[in-house]
Structures are given as C-alpha cells and as structure tokens.
Amino acid sequence: MTVLTYKIVEHDGGFAYKVGDVYSETFRTHDEALAAARLAAAEQRAPGDPEEIEYETEAGQWRVEHAAGDDRPDTEVLDGDAQAGGAQAGDVQAGDA
Incomplete structure (x- = not known):
C-alpha cells in the first residue's frame, strides 16, 4: 500500500508541510503547520464514493475506469521539531483520525 508522508519544514519565512517535493501554503507557526498536516x-x-473516472493519457487517448473509492493511502506526519535528532515518524498514521 502507498504511504504518503507529510513532513513539517521551515518554508518561506514560516512553516509548511511537504509531501514529496510539494509544499503546502506557508503557516506563521510550527503548530499551525502541524495541525494542517494532521x-x-x-x-x-477518508474513503470516497465509487464512481467512474475519465482521463486523458499522455498519448492523448481517453480512458474510463471504475474507482472503488476505498483504495486510500496510508499517511504519516513527520515532525522534526518535536523529535530530538531529526524527523521521526510521528503524530498521524493510518487508522488515526
């Protein structure tokens, strides 16, 4: 199963969470960024409703697929400021809400 990691980082004069190479908006405080990441x-x-999805492939062909809505990734939040010695698996993990 896919795991998405939300990492709290300093960014653009404040704090943000980062997933892969993508940053969230910038928050004034670390706690605001952490709450937003959670x-x-x-x-x-959160599961979604089953539905048909339609999209265009890189080759320019249109495809229609059924999305069950229950194939959601696991997630975790890494909070480097709350952990001594760097970022560690932290606050939110699969099944927590």
Whole structure:
C-alpha cells in the first residue's frame, strides 16, 4: 500500500508541510503547520464514493475506469521539531483520525 508522508519544514519565512517535493501554503507557526498536516493526512485517508473516472493519457487517448473509492493511502506526519535528532515518524498514521 502507498504511504504518503507529510513532513513539517521551515518554508518561506514560516512553516509548511511537504509531501514529496510539494509544499503546502506557508503557516506563521510550527503548530499551525502541524495541525494542517494532521488534517490533510486524515482527509487523504477518508474513503470516497465509487464512481467512474475519465482521463486523458499522455498519448492523448481517453480512458474510463471504475474507482472503488476505498483504495486510500496510508499517511504519516513527520515532525522534526518535536523529535530530538531529526524527523521521526510521528503524530498521524493510518487508522488515526
């Protein structure tokens, strides 16, 4: 199963959470960024409704697939400021909300 990691980092004069190479908006405080990361991680795990999805491939062909809505990734929040010695697995993990 896919695991998405939300990492709290200093960014643009404040704090943000980062997933892969993508940053969230900048928050004034570390605690605000941490709260936002916890919420985003929980929402990412929430199941959706089954539906048909349509998208265009890189080759320019359209595809239609059925999305069950229950294939959500596991998530975790890494909070380097709350852990001595650097970022460690932290606050929100799969199944927590």
